[in-house]
Amino acid sequence: xxxxxxxxxxxxxxxxxxxxxxxxxxxxxxxxxxxxxxxxxxxxxxxxxxxxxxxxxxxxxxxxxxxxxxxxxxxxxxxxxxxxxxxxxxxxxxxxxxxxxxxxxxxxxxxxxxxxxxxxxxxxxxx
Amino acid sequence: xxxxxxxxxxxxxxxxxxxxxxxxxxxxxxxxxxxxxxxxxxxxxxxxxxxxxxxxxxxxxxxxxxxxxxxxxxxxxxxxxxxxxxxxxxxxxxxxxxxxxxxxxxxxxxxxxxxxxxxxxxxxxxxxxxxxxxxxxxxxxxxxxxxxxxxxxxxxxxxxxxxxxxxxxxxxxxxxxxxxxxxxxxxxxxxxxxxxxxxxxxxxxxxxxxxxxxxxxxxxxxxxxxxxxxxxxxxxxxxxxxxxxxxxxxxxxxxxxxxxxxxxxxxxxxxxxx
Numbered sequence: 001x002x003x004x005x006x007x008x009x010x011x012x013x014x015x016x017x018x019x020x021x022x023x024x025x026x027x028x029x030x031x032x033x034x035x036x037x038x039x040x041x042x043x044x045x046x047x048x049x050x051x052x053x054x055x056x057x058x059x060x061x062x063x064x065x066x067x068x069x070x071x072x073x074x075x076x077x078x079x080x081x082x083x084x085x086x087x088x089x090x091x092x093x094x095x096x097x098x099x100x101x102x103x104x105x106x107x108x109x110x111x112x113x114x115x116x117x118x119x120x121x122x123x124x125x126x127x
Numbered sequence: 128x129x130x131x132x133x134x135x136x137x138x139x140x141x142x143x144x145x146x147x148x149x150x151x152x153x154x155x156x157x158x159x160x161x162x163x164x165x166x167x168x169x170x171x172x173x174x175x176x177x178x179x180x181x182x183x184x185x186x187x188x189x190x191x192x193x194x195x196x197x198x199x200x201x202x203x204x205x206x207x208x209x210x211x212x213x214x215x216x217x218x219x220x221x222x223x224x225x226x227x228x229x230x231x232x233x234x235x236x237x238x239x240x241x242x243x244x245x246x247x248x249x250x251x252x253x254x255x256x257x258x259x260x261x262x263x264x265x266x267x268x269x270x271x272x273x274x275x276x277x278x279x280x281x282x283x284x285x286x287x288x289x290x291x292x293x294x295x296x297x298x299x300x301x302x303x304x305x306x307x308x309x310x311x312x313x314x315x316x317x318x319x320x321x322x323x324x325x326x327x328x329x330x331x332x333x334x335x336x337x338x339x340x341x342x343x344x345x346x347x348x349x350x351x352x353x354x355x356x357x358x359x360x361x362x363x364x365x366x367x368x369x370x371x372x373x374x375x376x377x378x379x380x381x382x383x384x385x386x387x388x389x390x391x392x393x394x395x396x397x398x399x400x401x
Contacts, residue, residue, distance in 0.1 A: 089287060089308075094300045105296035107287050114291035120209065121295055 003029045004124070005050035009039040009067065010085070011059040015108075019054055019085065022112050026119060028052070035059040036067030043071075049080055052124055055102070057086035057093065065100055072101030081122045085110070131156045135179040139198070142182070146195045147272055148328040148354040159198060166197050196273045200349070203241040205294035206248045207344075208376050214397060215249075216256050219371050223339050224257070226369060231263040234338045238327065238362070239346040240269035243280025243320070244289070247312050249342075250319040251298055266336065270325035281322050283312035327358050337367045345375035352381070359384045363400060372398040 006028040008019045013034075020030040031050065033039035036059060043049065053071075055064040062070075064084060071077045084097045087108040094105050104118050119125045131139070139159055140151045151159070163175050170190065171177035182190040206212055227233060237246040246269035253260055271277050290299060290310050303310040325331055327346065341362055347355045363385035366372060372386050380386055386398035
């Protein structure tokens with residue numbers, strides 16, 4: 001079986017490393033983008049669409065919410081689950097993200113169990 | 128941090144066994160050192176040995192109670208076992224609703240509810256999946272021996288770590304209110320759960336009803352065989368003949384417990400009287 005692919009979109013390099021490491025432990029091969037626009041370029045340049053994208057909220061150039069809206073306008077990405085991973089912990093943000101098409105929402109700081117639990121909710125637990 | 132003397136660890140093990148029937152293994156003194164740290168700071172300038180000695184020699188029960196509560200395992204989270212959620216939604220509830228359609232009553236007991244995530248998860252499942260139960264007399268009783276855990280459970284207030292584990296964002300947005308850095312279960316859900324202080328190895332309240340579903344999850348594994356059987360026989364007498372008993376995902380029941388395992392296809396395993 002092919003290794004599942006995940007895209008980590010966060011403007012913090014440290015956070016990308018942490019998330020990438022956690023996802024590797026959960027059986028994913030990861031790709032990184034520093035903002036929503038970079039992530040879209042990555043997706044457009046690759047025929048292999050990841051099954052999961054972890055999306056930060058506050059990022060330069062294109063923030064997480066705009067990325068979610070852009071991705072959900074495209075039919076080709078319907079199979080990609082979008083998990084918002086953010087320090088924005090207000091219900092209003094959560095509702096906005098879910099309404100825009102996010103599948104789940106994880107608040108920073110979080111534990112590895114919490115990330116695994118979200119993947120399980122999304123039916124994406126591989127390891 | 129002070130190291131527990133073997134005789135004090137032995138006192139602590141006896142205390143846990145007497146009060147809540149929990150058997151601490153020989154080699155877990157380090158856990159006690161970690162769990163009793165803040166209580167020791169409060170009462171004995173951080174000295175854990177002095178804390179245990181004080182609790183054992185005190186004439187009142189208060190400090191002993193606090194010690195046992197601090198030592199107890201409170202691990203729980205929302206929607207802890209996905210297989211349980213499926214079996215609850217697809218099997219148990221539809222079957223029970225068929226059988227109870229004339230008297231329209233449903234009694235559910237979360238028998239070791241800790242800080243409340245289990246009974247609130249049940250209340251949320253009922254709210255989301257069974258709107259027709261609005262006309263029914265549904266009672267969710269949640270109990271625990273620990274006053275501290277029950278107090279938190281009753282408040283329905285949870286921090287970020289607790290909210291991140293197991294709770295789908297949609298339910299969080301719908302059924303919780305934000306209060307500063309915490310979230311609180313909305314009153315309409317909170318009011319569906321009735322909390323009681325019950326120690327499973329002591330006498331149970333006479334007013335406890337006969338239950339359709341009893342959740343006794345991840346509790347029995349800490350008990351001796353004799354205490355397990357004692358509790359199970361009491362649960363059997365509290366469970367309706369066609370009711371259900373749910374244990375933790377890794378738990379099994381002995382023969383002669385009064386319950387028989389039922390494998391419900393993809394719905395996982397639960398127990399019924401018999």
